Amino acid sequence: MEEELPTEISVLTLNCWGLKYISKLRRERLDEIGRQLAIADPQPHIVALQECFTQDDYRSIRRQTRFILPYGKFYHSAAFGGGLAILSRWPIEESTMFRYSLNGRPTAFWRGDWYVGKGVASAKIRYGPGPKHIVEVFNTHTHSPYEHGPKDSYVCHRTAQAWEMSKLLRGAAERGHLVLALGDFNMVPLSLQHRVITAHAPVRDSWRVLHPDSSLGPADLPAEKARRRPIPTAEFNLRENGAASDGPYNTWRWPKAQQKLLGPGKSELTVAPDTIDIRGKRLDYIFASTGDVSALGGGWVVRRINVGMTMRHPELGCSLSDHFAVEATLVFQPVPSSSSSPSPSSLSSGAGAVDPPHSEKETAAGGGDDIDTNNVAALHNGTYLQSPTASSFRGSSSGGASKTSLDGRDNAHIHTHTQQQQQLLALSKQPPPLLPSSSYDEMLAQIHFYVRRERSQRTWRGRHFFAWLAVTIGCLVAVWFSPHNYVSFILMLVSSLGLTAGTIDGLLSLLFFRSELQALKEYEWEIRNAKAAAAAGGGEPPVPVLEDGDDLDDREW
The missing domain is CATH 3.60.10.10 (Endonuclease/exonuclease/phosphatase)
Structure with missing residues (x-):
């Protein structure tokens, strides 16, 4: 079964x-x-x-x-x-x-x-x-x-x-x-x-x-x-x-x-x-x-x-x-369905078809009149706005619906259900609310602050690599003129450890910090684009979104 x-x-x-x-x-x-x-x-x-x-x-x-x-x-x-x-x-x-x-x-x-x-x-x-x-x-x-x-x-x-x-x-x-x-x-x-x-x-x-x-x-x-x-x-x-x-x-x-x-x-x-x-x-x-x-x-x-x-x-x-x-x-x-709704068998397959009602038993139980327009709106206006109440479910406490509810729905009921279905479809097409412009500005400020810090880190670690490379070359040259073996050992140890640390910083500068800056570029573009969409939706003039290669974008990054 x-x-x-x-x-x-x-x-x-x-x-x-x-x-x-x-x-x-x-x-x-x-x-x-x-x-x-x-x-x-x-x-x-x-x-x-x-x-x-x-x-x-x-x-x-x-x-x-x-x-x-x-x-x-x-x-x-x-x-x-x-x-x-x-x-x-x-x-x-x-x-x-x-x-x-x-x-x-x-x-x-x-x-x-x-x-x-x-x-x-x-x-x-x-x-x-x-x-x-x-x-x-x-x-x-x-x-x-x-x-x-x-x-x-x-x-x-x-x-x-x-x-x-x-x-x-x-x-x-x-x-x-x-x-x-x-x-x-x-x-x-x-x-x-x-x-x-x-x-x-x-x-x-x-x-x-x-x-x-x-x-x-x-x-x-x-x-x-x-x-x-x-x-x-x-x-x-x-x-x-x-x-x-x-x-x-x-x-x-x-x-x-x-x-x-x-x-x-x-x-x-x-x-x-x-x-x-x-x-x-x-x-x-x-x-x-x-x-x-x-x-x-x-x-x-x-x-x-x-x-x-x-x-x-x-x-x-x-x-x-x-x-x-x-x-x-x-x-x-469940939501009420009008008398003109397709039967569950016609919805089960085929191109462009939709699913049948969630539970045929719930559909058959009637009780659609108990769900008012506010409950229907609650399903789509930002997902769910309230928890269900006892009257929101199909059926009644007595275990079923009356014959009038099942077979004798009058035109007023059908009209109400049709209005609810139309409102439901209209709500389903509404986009989610957008953030105010100040929130996007806050996100952009975070990005710019972090970009400055990452660029500083990239520069500092790159310089650290070249500094240790110069020190290593100097130590290798100094070995030739070292009067004692233990001095040569110290010079080689310092140069080896320093160059290792410098190489790690060099790789971080070249790979990690550069990749983070690239990710931040993508992130900033998306935020600017969303801000432009929010401004257009709110009646404000849209903010132009900068593309790679724009002068302002190059100066920022």
């Missing part, structure tokens, strides 16, 4: 903190993460993991979740891997690892972002037989900030990564698929990076859909201070603000002396729910779209979202990761 199409999809994202040789109690914690995923209620259908760097840890999680998540993909990237994995209840038809064009520096070895090749792990997951019964999942862990405020060395990287992510999401949405973007984005709500994703891709931040008044970051963030809200408690930050990172409930954020009180055989230390939480913030996100409403006969809306995986290891007493998980449930929301 063919499996019915799902009416709910539960998704989960978790940064596992699974760095080999660095993360404490890594194996024990990730093994318990797998066990908790296997017994989770509700059972997740799609799971995105970050910082799961070793295949041993991935296989351990797969073994424990194989009965509820039989499909999975571990993504390989750069020298040490991106630490990304996707698990699924349904088959993964395609997968791709997209590397970010701007991604740290090889000279920042102990930070490691460049060496793990951060990017976006994508998976095309099929949950039904129709052409549009596909979820495109994008899992990412963007560049870590390390510094904050004006001294943030990598803000340009994260903004560029958000921009690249938005392009991937927009492309998937244009294919008519349900789109999910999950992961640790290392950004706070309504930051520039956050706004780039939601403005340039038809997706919404699921948490803000149900908690539109949630915090904008930790309590000491200037934007959050400006709201003049009371400093939240630990419980409020979890329940209302979605602060899955840096909160007092997480034992890995405790002082070292307090962490030493945890362990096998030791009494459990609890945190009072009313503990003041100044640092807790939301870095982990679930962005989602609605899917092709006209093809599916409805769309996906968010019903539930919460912070999860807050339990501790049963023996070690520590939190399972330095982040908590974010869990969400999407539910399929």
